Amino acid sequence: MSRSISVALTPSGLAxxxxxxxxxxxxIDVLRATSVMTTAGLAGAxxxxxxxxxxxxxxxxxxSDSERADQPPSRPLLCGERHCKPIDGFDLGNSPAExxxxxxxxRDIVLTTTNGTRAIQAAMRSRRLLAASFLNLAATVAAVESEPHLQIVCAGTNGQISYEDVLLAGAIIDRLNESGSGPGEPTDHLDDSARIAWSAWRQSLTPARALEESLALSLGGRNLIEAGYTSDIGRCAQIDTIDGIAERVDPGKAVFRFVKR
Amino acid sequence: MSRSISVALTPSGLAxxxxxxxxxxxxIDVLRATSVMTTAGLAGAxxxxxxxxxxxxxxxxxxSDSERADQPPSRPLLCGERHCKPIDGFDLGNSPAExxxxxxxxRDIVLTTTNGTRAIQAAMRSRRLLAASFLNLAATVAAVESEPHLQIVCAGTNGQISYEDVLLAGAIIDRLNESGSGPGEPTDHLDDSARIAWSAWRQSLTPARALEESLALSLGGRNLIEAGYTSDIGRCAQIDTIDGIAERVDPGKAVFRFVKR
Incomplete structure (x- = not known):
């Protein structure tokens, strides 16, 4: 099957x-919203x-609270960040470790973040909507491999293109093409941004550099280091440690469930 | 010297x-505005x-005509394109061959194009402003190598990121770093988009693919082929055939002169 893959390097890059x-x-919001969603899903959210x-x-x-006043533990957890930091009055921040x-x-989780949740909103009209991270790269590829029209949306950082999200976009494209023509040219039809993302991923592997180091160089990574969350970079740089993916349940609603493979 | 290099993959990507x-x-508008400016400059505009x-x-x-009514040959040539095609009432289109x-x-040339001249406008506030193409890659690098703050602006195509412009951005970064650390990591400080552009250029060279083929794959290239200007892709894919660069003369005015090396 020849599929088409388009990439928006930021949400505003959606053609x-x-x-x-x-x-x-x-x-894709590697640092950290979609890594958090993947982690929370595995943890049983x-x-x-x-x-x-x-x-x-x-x-x-x-x-939700008023609907289920008789079941106090079902109150959703308020989760997310602003400027990388936890939000006053919220239950959890935006570190996968939490x-x-x-x-x-x-528990239900209500998540609001600076970039990731906006990217979800920008792509809400999609037929299917999934949240990818390096943690669940293989599960992402498995979930979409029979889709003819893939649109990857990188969250970026405050409207700017962010290297870490582009790397994962490229890694997904690379994995999807592994079964095709081998290490050379992708067999899928890639738009220009998809080709660029794929190049960024391929190039990041030569000379051998750990993914964690690449993420630390990125705009999102530098911001996390500055805010004191350096260890989250390593947490989000694990590849294929989680075998499932958060997928939107109903069209038009930003409600996701974790689907194990 | 450690310089900083930022890249806007489209004009709206300027941070x-x-x-x-x-x-x-x-x-950078490889296909074709900045290739035309370079060619026209060498030809004596x-x-x-x-x-x-x-x-x-x-x-x-x-x-300009009314200012110099006594010197008819000094009337500027009207040049440019819309939808890749020459403009009614204009003297020249947007093919370097012309x-x-x-x-x-x-002769003075007045140039208006869909993407390139808009990118120039977006960067008008810059201290220096230069027009680069593959034709004058070495001259471009020579003109800027002592600049501490480089901003590369890719024109893109109708607001979308276009592979051919990103490739040249990466080639400039690669050449600037050749004298530094060798083929590995750039020594300059690159923002995320600069790193991505550099990766795209490095990756386009492996496996060996002629630049012309890469440009033909791009959004700008596909549009040119569809409009019947396939041969312009080869013309714009020559590297280092012109040893000079079009540089803006006065701050605030979009007036360029070709400077030979």
Whole structure:
């Protein structure tokens, strides 16, 4: 099968003519929103609801709370960050390390972050919507390999292109093409940004450089280091440690469930 | 010297915080505006005046005409394209092949194109402003190698990232770093988009693929082929055939002169 793969290096790079309603879209925010969603999913979070602002997050939690006043543990956990830091009054920040089974198992999570949840919103019209990270690269590839129209959306950092997200976009393209023509030219139809992302990934491997070092060089990585979250870079640089993916449940709603392979 | 290199993969990718007034900016529209400017410069064009729309081009020409009514040959040549095609009432289109010495020597040129002249406008506040192409890659590198703050602006195609411009951005970065650390990691400080562009260039060379083939794959290349200008791709894929560069003369005015090395 020859598939088409388009990449938006930031959400605003989504081409006006792209037909999202026919596409399976993959959202990437390596540092850290989609790594968090993947980690929280594995840890047993029931649903992950993403929203763009703090006010909306409180509203969703309050609504859910009043619906189920008899079941106090079902109140959603408020999660996310602003300027990399936890948000006042929220339960969890945006570090994958916080999303342990004892904290999240069976709980709904309401997540708002600076870049990742905005990228999800930008691609909401997609037919399918998935959240990818290096942690679940193989599961991502498995989930989309029979899709003819793939749209990858890199969250970027504050509107700017961010190397770490572009690397993962390239890694997904590279894996999808592994079964094709071998290490040379991809067999899929790539748009220009997809070709560029693929190049960035291929080039990052020569000379041998650990993924963690590449992520530390990136705009997202430098911001995390500055904010004191250096160890999260290593956590998000693990490849294929989680065998499942967070996928949107209903079209039009930013509600995700973790699907094990 | 450690220099900083930033790349805007499209003009709208110029970071809000970038300090253009301190930067030396390099405008890239490989297919074809900056290749045309380089070719016209070598062919002896006196000044190259770029503008964003057809109306402004006619105004500039008329104004210049009335100033020098006694010297008819000094009327500027109206040059450019819309949708890759020549513009009604204009003297020359946007193919480098048209810019021969017998047509342009000693003449002013007024150029308006879909993407290239807009990129120039977006970077107008720069301290220095140069027009680069593969034709004059070595001259470009020589012109900027002592600049501490380089801003490369890729014109792209109709607002989208275009592979051919990103390749040249990467080639410039690669050449600037050749004298540094060798083939491995650049010694310059690269922003994320600069690193991505550099990767695209490095990767385009393996496995060995002629630059012309890479340009033909690009968004700009595909558009040119569709419009019937396939041979221009080969013309713009020559490396280091012209030893000079078009540089803006006065800050704030889009007037360029070709400077031989």
């Amino acid at each position: 006006p003519e792209c037909e999202l309603h026919q596409a399976c879209s993959i959202i 029931k649903r992950m609801i993403t929203c763009e602002n703090i006010h909306a997050a409180f509203e969703i939690a309050d609504q 999303y342990t089974p004892d904290r999240v198992v069976g | 809000p915080e970038c300090e253009l007034h301190q930067a030396c900016s390099i405008i 006196k000044r190259m005046i770029t503008c964003e729309n057809i109306h402004a081009a006619f105004e500039i020409a008329d104004q 810019y021969t010495p017998d047509r342009v020597v000693g």
